[in-house]
Amino acid sequence: MYHLKDLHLAIRIADLHSISAAGRELGMTPAAASAALQRLEKLIDCQLFSRSTRSMKLTQEGQVFIETGRQALALLEGANAALADNRGELKGEIRIALPSDLGRNLIRGWLDDFAKQAPDLTLTLFFGDHMSDLINQNLHLALRYGQLEDSNLKRRQLAMTHRVAIASPDYLAKNGIPKHPNELNQHKILILNRGGEPWNKWRFSHKGENYETHVRGNKSSNDGAVIRDWALAGEGIAYKSWLDVAMDVHQGRLVLLFPDQLAEKIPLQLVYLQTDYPRLKIRKTIDFIIERIDAFSRSYPLLTK
8 A cells, every 4th residue: 555645745746836846845766766666556556747858748548547536645744734723733844935025024923923822833934926826836815815716715895905105215215305206216116026017006095096106216125125125225225015024114214205195095815725724823823914914014104294
């Protein structure tokens, strides 16, 4: 009989189309992962994948085996989770994708506190500002700004927050304070690049009407934490979620620009697979993050004056 770890590996190879990627995720070398797959195929007397130099594709028999194996593994994991839930135990792994800036500077520390309260829980965190594929990345939760289109995911709204233009006092002392967003192109601009596209249309509002200002960047990055670091270092003006910079503005490290021109708020949401939510560890993690976001928002309200 084959090991459940080998079945799990085969399922992740099918999801990721790569032996090495699946092996890395499970802490195995490419050679060990390849040997485990060959061992599994020999035991079940079936070639699961047609191999090429670029990817792994399921054979027809492989599709049947993987889908059945996926269901069986889900049942076993569900049984273990049900026992843990019944005992009120927080144990196992939680894999969470977080926005780069908010995740590193706030939520990671909160989750460290959460993990201390549940020593049998294993946290695996992924940071980045791109949208995450929960299934392919084997994620339980993803925290994201904005409206999300995938209807197969469940959502839990954490907050509604403005996007704001900010700069450091040092930058403004050297370069002057823009009075209106239409003056932004007279300044150095820091642009977030998301999914290969520069986020260079900044939204503002005047008398209830939203409008966009097209900006040209002097520096850009696909990492929101880098954009904030540049702003703090006086490198230019950035456009950030208020939650990302609220503490910096309250403590004087950054200055909020155009407080009378703020566009509509955007949601900060936790997304997850519908099948994951009943599990105690998922519910407790969501409740904990909501509690911390609420407390932070009360401590650092938007400064509009």
